[in-house]
Amino acid sequence: MNGQTLxxxxxxxxxxxxxxxxxxxMATAPASMTGALRIxxxxxxxxxxxxxxxxxxxxxxxxPESVYxxxxxxxxxxxxxxxxxxxxxxxxxxxTPRFVWAGALLALGVMAxxxxxxxxxxxxxxxxxxxxxxxxxxxxxxxxxxxxYLHKRQLPIIGGRL
Numbered sequence: 459m460n461g462q463t464l465x466x467x468x469x470x471x472x473x474x475x476x477x478x479x480x481x482x483x484m485a486t487a488p489a490s491m492t493g494a495l496r497i498x499x500x501x502x503x504x505x506x507x508x509x510x511x512x513x514x515x516x517x518x519x520x521x522p523e524s525v526y527x528x529x530x531x532x533x534x535x536x537x538x539x540x541x542x543x544x545x546x547x548x549x550x551x552x553x554t555p556r557f558v559w560a561g562a563l564l565a566l567g568v569m570a571x572x573x574x575x576x577x578x579x580x581x582x583x584x585x586x587x588x589x590x591x592x593x594x595x596x597x598x599x600x601x602x603x604x605x606x607y608l609h610k611r612q613l614p615i616i617g618g619r620l
């Protein structure tokens with residue numbers, strides 16, 4: 459190395475992803491991420507966050523469609539409100555470079571539950587929506603999975619080994 463500390467190298471963009479920075483894994487986008495991958499990462503994160511955030515209005519205002527869905531799955535009102543809070547946190551974390559991994563994991567978990575509910579209880583089409591809610595859930599799931607893959611080295615404990 460050139461005599462600089464790891465912190466100085468990181469500030470100069472010289473540290474390799476996965477190296478320790480004062481005992482912590484570097485939390486920004488991997489240094490090896492190309493411009494195209496950065497664009498893909500931000501695109502996936504923004505799409506997922508927008509979908510997560512736009513559905514909050516319906517959950518937090520107890521829109522009839524939202525109440526219907528959570529009543530059918532036996533989780534009204536706490537499931538509706540709780541999932542809304544988790545989705546809000548996931549959206550914020552997805553847009554925060556240091557915590558993409560956490561936002562992606564939260565979004566994957568919530569969307570896995572939504573997809574499973576559609577496949578087992580609700581059906582693909584809910585109240586004549588032509589499968590829109592199911593499609594949005596699958597979209598958030600896929601975009602969050604891609605974001606998590608692109609930021610896998612941010613994962614605590616195991617990220618440095620991936």
